Amino acid sequence: MGRRNEHSREELREMALEAAGALVAEQGFRGLSARKVAAAIGYTVGSLYLIFRNLDDLILQLNARTLDQLYEALLTTRQDCSAPRDCLLALGQRYIEFARQHHHRWKLIFEHQLPPDQDLPPWYLERVSRTFELVQSQLQALAGPRSPRELTLAAHALWSGVHGICVLSLDEKLDLAGHLSPEEVADSLVAHYLEGFTASGPHSG
Amino acid sequence: MGRRNEHSREELREMALEAAGALVAEQGFRGLSARKVAAAIGYTVGSLYLIFRNLDDLILQLNARTLDQLYEALLTTRQDCSAPRDCLLALGQRYIEFARQHHHRWKLIFEHQLPPDQDLPPWYLERVSRTFELVQSQLQALAGPRSPRELTLAAHALWSGVHGICVLSLDEKLDLAGHLSPEEVADSLVAHYLEGFTASGPHSG
Numbered sequence: 127m128g129r130r131n132e133h134s135r136e137e138l139r140e141m142a143l144e145a146a147g148a149l150v151a152e153q154g155f156r157g158l159s160a161r162k163v164a165a166a167i168g169y170t171v172g173s174l175y176l177i178f179r180n181l182d183d184l185i186l187q188l189n190a191r192t193l194d195q196l197y198e199a200l201l202t203t204r205q206d207c208s209a210p211r212d213c214l215l216a217l218g219q220r221y222i223e224f225a226r227q228h229h230h231r232w233k234l235i236f237e238h239q240l241p242p243d244q245d246l247p248p249w250y251l252e253r254v255s256r257t258f259e260l261v262q263s264q265l266q267a268l269a270g271p272r273s274p275r276e277l278t279l280a281a282h283a284l285w286s287g288v289h290g291i292c293v294l295s296l297d298e299k300l301d302l303a304g305h306l307s308p309e310e311v312a313d314s315l316v317a318h319y320l321e322g323f324t325a326s327g328p329h330s331g
Numbered sequence: 332m333g334r335r336n337e338h339s340r341e342e343l344r345e346m347a348l349e350a351a352g353a354l355v356a357e358q359g360f361r362g363l364s365a366r367k368v369a370a371a372i373g374y375t376v377g378s379l380y381l382i383f384r385n386l387d388d389l390i391l392q393l394n395a396r397t398l399d400q401l402y403e404a405l406l407t408t409r410q411d412c413s414a415p416r417d418c419l420l421a422l423g424q425r426y427i428e429f430a431r432q433h434h435h436r437w438k439l440i441f442e443h444q445l446p447p448d449q450d451l452p453p454w455y456l457e458r459v460s461r462t463f464e465l466v467q468s469q470l471q472a473l474a475g476p477r478s479p480r481e482l483t484l485a486a487h488a489l490w491s492g493v494h495g496i497c498v499l500s501l502d503e504k505l506d507l508a509g510h511l512s513p514e515e516v517a518d519s520l521v522a523h524y525l526e527g528f529t530a531s532g533p534h535s536g
Contacts, residue, residue: 283519306484312488
């Protein structure tokens with residue numbers, strides 16, 4: 127313990143985030159503590175707090191990495207499709223796949239709450255909005271000119287919908303009779319929504 | 332403590348569920364334990380386990396009550412509307428309102444997990460399916476003859492979608508820029524989905 131001179135600040139940050147990610151992947155949010163992260167990398171909790179302001183800061187940085195990974199996954203999906211409708215369906219499917227592959231780390235993005243008096247930092251919000259941007263640009267390509275607000279609303283409706291399917295399905299609360307897959311429900315949601323969205327014309331919300 | 336002869340079995344059950352509901356409403360899932368429920372009603376944990384098989388059983392019975400309350404709320408909403416499309420929009424809005432009013436108790440339905448080797452009991456599943464039935468009958472009235480599978484799929488897509496909006500909005504993860512309300516996103520989701528669903532004709536999923 128206390129070998130803080132062996133690694134640079136950046137190396138230590140990297141090691142800590144790596145260890146935190148592994149802890150969450152194995153044991154979920156409840157399995158994460160500063161003590162466990164410090165133990166995993168052979169440093170004291172004090173050393174950890176030279177790098178991170180607190181546990182919330184560490185979690186935000188970990189979540190930012192998960193968001194980066196999600197963004198990369200969705201970007202690759204978008205580059206592999208051409209028609210906007212197909213892209214939007216494929217993005218929904220990729221989101222489900224990502225959530226399943228990285229279940230606990232993905233869940234941490236939504237489970238973690240900052241103290242009520244703190245706002246999410248700009249570098250974090252930036253990562254959220256560029257992910258939405260991927261969806262919005264496809265909606266725009268599909269539906270022609272729409273107000274930014276209409277596109278934001280549609281992107282949020284689609285994303286929340288697919289997110290709800292993921293949450294319920296990964297927690298085994300979707301389709302208790304066991305006949306529907308989340309992929310199928312998401313396709314139904316996205317396909318029908320898009321039919322309605324494109325049919326309704328601009329400015330109808 | 333230990334005054335188990337003072338109340339009938341049914342009275343004790345009622346008191347325990349009432350106390351458990353109040354604990355969850357105040358402190359969330361993490362605030363619930365057999366010890367706290369027993370203390371709140373002035374009985375021993377042992378007495379509690381004469382009524383409930385274990386804490387999971389108590390939670391399932393509590394969640395069944397929440398589902399009953401949700402069903403009643405949605406049923407009233409459905410009785411107050413006439414056109415199926417209006418009813419489905421109103422049911423979505425009522426779901427959001429219910430989730431907001433009973434935040435922790437509503438969340439407990441989704442947070443609680445039975446041990447992997449246990450299935451949900453029939454009396455619980457019955458409560459879930461009659462709630463879906465409310466949505467499905469409106470979908471059927473709107474869209475004409477469809478296969479039961481198509482109706483189930485559509486009901487699950489709509490419900491998961493609205494549920495996702497609730498989850499994200501109540502945890503303050505929806506619309507980080509703060510311009511959209513969950514009600515507005517849900518209306519967009521339901522309205523566009525229904526346009527697509529009715530336009531697509533039977534048997535297209």
